[in-house]
Amino acid sequence: MKKEEIGEAKKLLDQIAEGDDLALIRLQALLLNQRDDAEKYMPPELYNALARLTTTTSLETIALREIGGHLKVYLTKRRPDDVYSNSWHVPGTVLRVRESFEDALQRLSESEYGTKIISYNFIGMTNNRYEARGHFVSPVFLVALSAEPKPNGEWVECQPLRADSEDFKIIWHHREYLIPMAVLAHNHPETRPAVIQFEKPS
Numbered sequence: 504m505k506k507e508e509i510g511e512a513k514k515l516l517d518q519i520a521e522g523d524d525l526a527l528i529r530l531q532a533l534l535l536n537q538r539d540d541a542e543k544y545m546p547p548e549l550y551n552a553l554a555r556l557t558t559t560t561s562l563e564t565i566a567l568r569e570i571g572g573h574l575k576v577y578l579t580k581r582r583p584d585d586v587y588s589n590s591w592h593v594p595g596t597v598l599r600v601r602e603s604f605e606d607a608l609q610r611l612s613e614s615e616y617g618t619k620i621i622s623y624n625f626i627g628m629t630n631n632r633y634e635a636r637g638h639f640v641s642p643v644f645l646v647a648l649s650a651e652p653k654p655n656g657e658w659v660e661c662q663p664l665r666a667d668s669e670d671f672k673i674i675w676h677h678r679e680y681l682i683p684m685a686v687l688a689h690n691h692p693e694t695r696p697a698v699i700q701f702e703k704p705s
Contacts, residue, residue, distance in 0.1 A: 508533065555637040562607050563595040563643045563677075564623070565685035566616070568658060574689065575658040576682055577648075578673065579615055586635045591659070592674045593681055595641070608644070617653035620646045626688040627697035631676055645685050661686055676701055 512533055518526035566577040578591040594615035598607050604623075612620040623644040631639045659665050661682055667673060673682075680699055687694055 558638045558640055559636075560598040561595050561639050561641045562598060562604065562611065563593060563629070563641045563681055564608065564611060564615075564620070564646045565593045565626075565643065565681060566646050566648055566652070567661070567685055567689050570658055573660050574662050574686065576661045576664075576685065577616075577652055577656050578659050579653070579656040581674075587674050590672045590674045591657070592677050593685075604642070608646070612648075615653075616648060616656075618651065619649040621649045622647045624688070625696055626694075627684050627699060629676070629680060630698075630700045633701060633703045634676070643681060643684060645688050 512530060515526045515530040515533065519530065568575055568577070576593065579594055581587045581590050581592060583589055594611055596607055596611045596614070598604075608620050608623060612618065623646045625642060626645050627643045629639075629641045629643060631641065664673070664678065664682060665671065667678075680701065684697055684699070687697075
């Protein structure tokens, strides 16, 4: 940190001590800007706050598989403390600053699937202005996996898609848009990529 930045940080600390909430935000920005890998040090609370003020790019991936003559989609469950608490979803991740799609998919394959993504096919783009955390724009990929994914996920039949119940719920836009998009691309590979702008959920 440069000398002038240290002086600015001290000034902001004084303002925070006087109850200036905006100074706290400025100090967080000043400290994060000191690192090229700042996104790794951003607490979820700060990320969620910023996501409501900006447009976020996230990658959505969908793995389909024929099992016993039925087409199934691989879903994982969100954490209890997540904004979509205990809901099931297709694996996805936010694209980090200067990160390539390939690097993001590699990171996702390790964290969500527990096995390698060996191929990916772009099938569409979504513009979700009503995501619970903010405004998300997402390229959507149909992916193939090298091996069986993590056992904490579940292969769910998607023709027809399993209905929501008291103990099983799929995130609404994954149910209404992402999974049907993937099924269409799987059944009709000649289909052109779709561009979908979500309507506000009822």
